[in-house]
Amino acid sequence: MSEYIEYNMTDRTIGVVEKKFFTFAEKPGGMVLESGATLSPVTLAYETYGKLDADGSNAVLICHALSGDSHVAGVYSGEDAKPGWWDFMVGPGKGIDTDTYFVICSNIIGSCQGSTGPGSPRPETDEPYALDFPMVTIGDMVNAQKALLDHLGVERLLSVIGGSIGGMQALEWAVRYPEKVASAIALATTTRHSALAIAFNETARQAIMADPNWKKGRYYAGPKPVVGLSVARMIGHITYLSDQSMRLKFGRRLQDKNDFSFNFDGDFQVESYLRYQGGKFVERFDANSFLYITKASDYFDLKKHHGQGSLVKAFSAAKARFLVISFTSDWLYPTFQSREMVKAMKKNGLDVSFCEIKADCGHDAFLLPNERLVQMIKGFIGRAHAEIRK
Amino acid sequence: MSEYIEYNMTDRTIGVVEKKFFTFAEKPGGMVLESGATLSPVTLAYETYGKLDADGSNAVLICHALSGDSHVAGVYSGEDAKPGWWDFMVGPGKGIDTDTYFVICSNIIGSCQGSTGPGSPRPETDEPYALDFPMVTIGDMVNAQKALLDHLGVERLLSVIGGSIGGMQALEWAVRYPEKVASAIALATTTRHSALAIAFNETARQAIMADPNWKKGRYYAGPKPVVGLSVARMIGHITYLSDQSMRLKFGRRLQDKNDFSFNFDGDFQVESYLRYQGGKFVERFDANSFLYITKASDYFDLKKHHGQGSLVKAFSAAKARFLVISFTSDWLYPTFQSREMVKAMKKNGLDVSFCEIKADCGHDAFLLPNERLVQMIKGFIGRAHAEIRK
Numbered sequence: 001m002s003e004y005i006e007y008n009m010t011d012r013t014i015g016v017v018e019k020k021f022f023t024f025a026e027k028p029g030g031m032v033l034e035s036g037a038t039l040s041p042v043t044l045a046y047e048t049y050g051k052l053d054a055d056g057s058n059a060v061l062i063c064h065a066l067s068g069d070s071h072v073a074g075v076y077s078g079e080d081a082k083p084g085w086w087d088f089m090v091g092p093g094k095g096i097d098t099d100t101y102f103v104i105c106s107n108i109i110g111s112c113q114g115s116t117g118p119g120s121p122r123p124e125t126d127e128p129y130a131l132d133f134p135m136v137t138i139g140d141m142v143n144a145q146k147a148l149l150d151h152l153g154v155e156r157l158l159s160v161i162g163g164s165i166g167g168m169q170a171l172e173w174a175v176r177y178p179e180k181v182a183s184a185i186a187l188a189t190t191t192r193h194s195a196l197a198i199a200f201n202e203t204a205r206q207a208i209m210a211d212p213n214w215k216k217g218r219y220y221a222g223p224k225p226v227v228g229l230s231v232a233r234m235i236g237h238i239t240y241l242s243d244q245s246m247r248l249k250f251g252r253r254l255q256d257k258n259d260f261s262f263n264f265d266g267d268f269q270v271e272s273y274l275r276y277q278g279g280k281f282v283e284r285f286d287a288n289s290f291l292y293i294t295k296a297s298d299y300f301d302l303k304k305h306h307g308q309g310s311l312v313k314a315f316s317a318a319k320a321r322f323l324v325i326s327f328t329s330d331w332l333y334p335t336f337q338s339r340e341m342v343k344a345m346k347k348n349g350l351d352v353s354f355c356e357i358k359a360d361c362g363h364d365a366f367l368l369p370n371e372r373l374v375q376m377i378k379g380f381i382g383r384a385h386a387e388i389r390k
Numbered sequence: 391m392s393e394y395i396e397y398n399m400t401d402r403t404i405g406v407v408e409k410k411f412f413t414f415a416e417k418p419g420g421m422v423l424e425s426g427a428t429l430s431p432v433t434l435a436y437e438t439y440g441k442l443d444a445d446g447s448n449a450v451l452i453c454h455a456l457s458g459d460s461h462v463a464g465v466y467s468g469e470d471a472k473p474g475w476w477d478f479m480v481g482p483g484k485g486i487d488t489d490t491y492f493v494i495c496s497n498i499i500g501s502c503q504g505s506t507g508p509g510s511p512r513p514e515t516d517e518p519y520a521l522d523f524p525m526v527t528i529g530d531m532v533n534a535q536k537a538l539l540d541h542l543g544v545e546r547l548l549s550v551i552g553g554s555i556g557g558m559q560a561l562e563w564a565v566r567y568p569e570k571v572a573s574a575i576a577l578a579t580t581t582r583h584s585a586l587a588i589a590f591n592e593t594a595r596q597a598i599m600a601d602p603n604w605k606k607g608r609y610y611a612g613p614k615p616v617v618g619l620s621v622a623r624m625i626g627h628i629t630y631l632s633d634q635s636m637r638l639k640f641g642r643r644l645q646d647k648n649d650f651s652f653n654f655d656g657d658f659q660v661e662s663y664l665r666y667q668g669g670k671f672v673e674r675f676d677a678n679s680f681l682y683i684t685k686a687s688d689y690f691d692l693k694k695h696h697g698q699g700s701l702v703k704a705f706s707a708a709k710a711r712f713l714v715i716s717f718t719s720d721w722l723y724p725t726f727q728s729r730e731m732v733k734a735m736k737k738n739g740l741d742v743s744f745c746e747i748k749a750d751c752g753h754d755a756f757l758l759p760n761e762r763l764v765q766m767i768k769g770f771i772g773r774a775h776a777e778i779r780k
Contacts (some may be wrong), residue, residue, distance in 0.1 A: 198635060
């Protein structure tokens with residue numbers, strides 16, 4: 001049984017929003033990355049909703065996951081009327097209330113939705129970087145977000161929130177800039193990838209690199225490695241669902257027919273679904289960005305990079321209050337990994353709330369409308385807001 | 391904690407063995423497959439060990455899994471001295487004792503290790519069948535095995551044994567030819583694939599079909615789709631291992647260096663391991679056979695094809711005594727699926743033993759030396775043998 005209930009879309013949507021761009025780290029110098037390489041210039045695509053209070057106490061940063069973007073809520077003007085990826089959560093009167101908070105979301109560096117990534121033109125040549133783009137880490141993504149916040153005049157975050165790779169960014173924020181983070185919400189995430197998670201990512205990367213159109217990343221002038229990227233997305237998609245959700249959603253139901261085709265067309269609905277997901281993804285995502293962002297998530301290791309091998313030590317500098325949420329059927333980042341981080345936070349005397357939400361839908365649960373999740377986040381940020389203004 | 395213990399190789403090996411071939415279903419007519427198509431001629435590569443008793447009461451059929459072959463035990467003469475894939479289980483004095491039993495194993499049809507499959511020459515043209523090879527089912531594999539047993543003069547099996555897809559064959563034997571099966575051992579298997587198992591297989595198939603060298607299966611005269619097959623094997627390999635086994639085996643250990651490479655070479659040991667497994671597999675396996683055999687396993691559905699939707703009914707004709715074994719960390723065919731079949735067997739008043747073996751190593755556990763598994767199988771066949779000779 002799932003705790004998911006039908007989500008009632010209110011008509012109080014945030015309405016028309018606009019994607020903006022911020023460019024920094026112009027030469028000389030550029031942005032120094034964790035690998036030691038520099039990147040210049042760096043552009044971030046971002047959106048903001050609501051207004052920053054005079055006392056600067058109401059800024060909420062939302063961090064997106066692997067394939068997300070800055071478009072969290074509302075709709076763009078014109079034809080592209082698709083609501084943002086967390087529209088059920090963000091808006092007037094919603095979980096993250098844009099009547100009360102100043103909400104910011106930026107596309108991560110390394111991605112392909114407006115921020116600087118492997119598909120961006122290299123200033124020296126005006127050709128896309130491709131694999132000459134330097135490797136970026138979760139720490140680098142956070143540092144770029146910090147530059148944006150400085151630009152927007154946000155000195156301290158009331159809250160930083162994210163799921164999956166977005167959750168890694170939220171955790172990184174809390175330990176990297178403890179003075180700047182009053183609270184952090186980490187959903188369906190981990191402090192470091194298991195060998196299983198790395199194995200899935202590596203297999204997906206190999207699928208991309210196996211596509212002859214990939215051409216060591218230099219495909220921007222010709223056909224794209226859509227077939228490899230599609231297989232990579234299918235691999236990813238399996239890990240986002242759960243055995244339960246697939247059983248409920250597809251079982252062994254056949255596609256449009258009563259018996260087997262006895263050929264290699266898709267017989268089962270789950271086959272068609274995965275093919276469709278793979279095919280849809282390639283229209284909107286860059287294969288090289290998939291390589292860079294999955295690698296950044298594999299590298300992420302709070303224990304190693306902030307705690308010299310101790311997770312307790314990694315959280316010793318943090319000052320935020322935390323809300324950690326896991327989902328029962330998430331086998332990519334299972335609950336025990338969340339409990340591990342909660343334990344390490346508590347050992348540092350931090351104020352931590354933890355909740356495991358019963359859900360059939362696997363890792364992707366944080367992206368799906370869920371009234372309980374909305375109320376939990378609303379309550380947590382509200383309390384943090386009251387605390388900060390005392 | 392695992393129940394696995396170091397396996398002591400005895401020096402009582404089976405010694406040099408020989409691969410043999412049996413051809414049947416010559417024209418006219420040929421072998422009629424479950425799809426309605428016919429196949430002619432059909433050749434099976436097989437090996438036998440031990441001798442058939444005068445009363446024919448000691449025949450044991452071993453069925454192999456996806457990438458297996460007829461070479462279960464012993465070594466070939468000459469250079470290829472690699473022992474058979476279940477050498478720890480089969481031999482003089484071993485779990486399946488070749489001093490006592492007449493042991494048979496044949497390569498399944500659709501495979502590429504000597505039996506007729508998509509890479510075999512089509513008699514009309516002498517060109518490989520490729521995708522003109524008809525789809526084969528687990529039932530077809532069993533029917534071909536039955537033709538071999540008729541040829542060998544085996545009227546009834548003391549036992550039919552298999553793990554994974556081999557376990558599907560063992561179950562199929564017991565319900566398809568109840569009079570011919572005195573006992574059956576089903577290891578790490580299921581009566582039908584879950585949506586998750588189908589999803590993994592389909593993604594692996596898509597990886598193969600995405601390789602431009604695949605050429606809709608017509609690659610035999612040119613370069614083979616080794617890259618696609620390698621990715622397919624990597625996907626499969628993830629499902630054969632377990633989160634636990636990967637954690638124990640690799641964790642986040644880095645390959646040959648103390649820190650990250652900040653490029654797309656393999657950083658983590660698990661990455662190198664998977665690449666190695668993928669690369670090794672393409673040397674010995676045919677991509678089209680991978681497509682056909684995975685599809686046969688997806689189609690397998692004892693409930694639908696023998697029970698009109700009822701698993702209890704599916705086992706109603708069976709007369710064998712059963713031993714069902716699952717492994718705690720097998721998430722491809724989890725224990726609850728074994729319990730389901732045991733329940734259905736028991737409802738038919740069948741004599742069933744069930745054991746869930748504690749093992750860290752995932753689905754592949756049945757292939758790894760395990761003294762407890764050896765003793766369990768030895769005891770079960772011994773009792774069946776005593777019973778049959780009463």
